[in-house]
Amino acid sequence: MLRVVLALALGALAVAAQSTPCQTYVVQAQDTIGSIAASFNILQSDLESAQLECNSGYTPGGFLQLAQTLCLPPYYPACANVKTAGDNEACKYYTVQAGDTLSTIAAALNLPQLEVEAANPEATSLQVNDFVRLPGWSDVCAAPGDNTQCRVYVAAEGDSLASIAIAFSVDVAELQEANPSLPTIGDNNAVLQPGQRINIPPFTAACGDGVVVSKPTNCFGYQVEAGDALYDIATMFQTTTTLLVEANPELAAGGVLAPGSVIKLPPYDEATCVGGISLKPRPASYSPSLVIAGDDDAAPTGAPAPAGAGAPAPSPAFSRRRLI
Structure with a gap:
């Protein structure tokens, strides 16, 4: 039974990798290039070729580094202009380059043009550095290009919700809303325990564990x-x-x-x-x-x-x- 569940889980990962362009994978403990290829049902040679094309830092025959980001095939040159909004791999967007249209972007990423158009109904004429949402985009995705999303601050000695709100220039009420489980939620000036993780708004469920940042x-x-x-x-x-x-x-x-x-x-x-x-x-x-x-x-x-x-x-x- 366990083997069946594991097979289904790996199969779901493989389908996700094939349905969304320019997917990446973060190396976990005990991973090898062969085990990752098997997990996504792809050839090891294809996985290694994708690393050379996307310059992930891995060379065939080399060792993987914990938390290293690998590109999953198929990898296209246009993937260099694709980024993930927040922590959700389904939330991909493309940064427009000179001469781009929705048609050329779809072709460059081997995506159906109608799906690209459906994800960007307001797009008429594209300007350089505009953002084009890719198929798979949904309302849970963070705003394209917004690097203030999904921040997490680890409380230090003497920190309170009020002092953190001031430091990050956010409203205390929004900070409370992003951290409903904090035991000090009723007292903005109560000192937090060092090591407590504080979500900095805007922070949605799509952020997962978020990205740890220093206090500005x-x-x-x-x-x-x-x-x-x-x-x-x-x-x-x-x-x-x-x-x-x-x-x-x-x-x-x-x-x-x-x-x-x-x-x-x-x-x-x-x-x-x-x-x-x-x-x-x-x-x-x-x-x-x-x-x-x-x-x-x-x-x-x-x-x-x-x-x-x-x-x-x-x-x-x-x-x-x-x-x-």
Whole structure:
């Protein structure tokens, strides 16, 4: 009986691989190239040829790596432009290249043109970098090209739902909805247990286990007012002119700051900045006579001064503004 169930399961996998184009498989413990080929009812030579075409990192006769992604045949050159939305292998989409039409895309992926058209009823004329949904697409699929889907954050010491919502620029109510099983659901400020997995919205059932991501860095800035100098801004936010220039390399040449321009406040990491820059107002307690520890020789000009480690910047109320 167990053999029958296993055979049916493997058969279902094989059918799925053949019915959806550009399928992939993630290597599990104990897998071999031969066992994977047998699981999907394909020739080992075809599976190995597909790896060479899609540049998966596997070479015939070599060893598989745990969690390595393999391409399943048939593999077409156009598969290089096909991606999966979220974690659902049925949710495939194609990124339009110059000269593409629904007809050429269907031909390049060996798909029935009518099925491609049915999956994209609103498509009239295609533009480069548009997304074309492929047959098998359904309402459970994440939006094509949306890399904010299916994120999971692993709670660290001191984290709460409220602090995580702020860090990821999402609404606390939506965060609660995405994590209904959390024991702290009734208290947004209750400290979570380190190691708890928190789904970051938008997060649907199609996400499965999701993709673990780091907490993004909050990105703050200050909008220059008339008469402000770099030294003034460093003093306001208890940092140094050197650190300000590191976050804003365009200021290294010095000169007068333009009113209305935005100065990024350190620490600033653009790679992890989400939701735009939060503008901090001029601190009410700011006085031009304040001196910053470690930056004693700075002058109220645009020139950078020697690095110094000031205290963390205060946290007054702020407004959110996205920089384009």
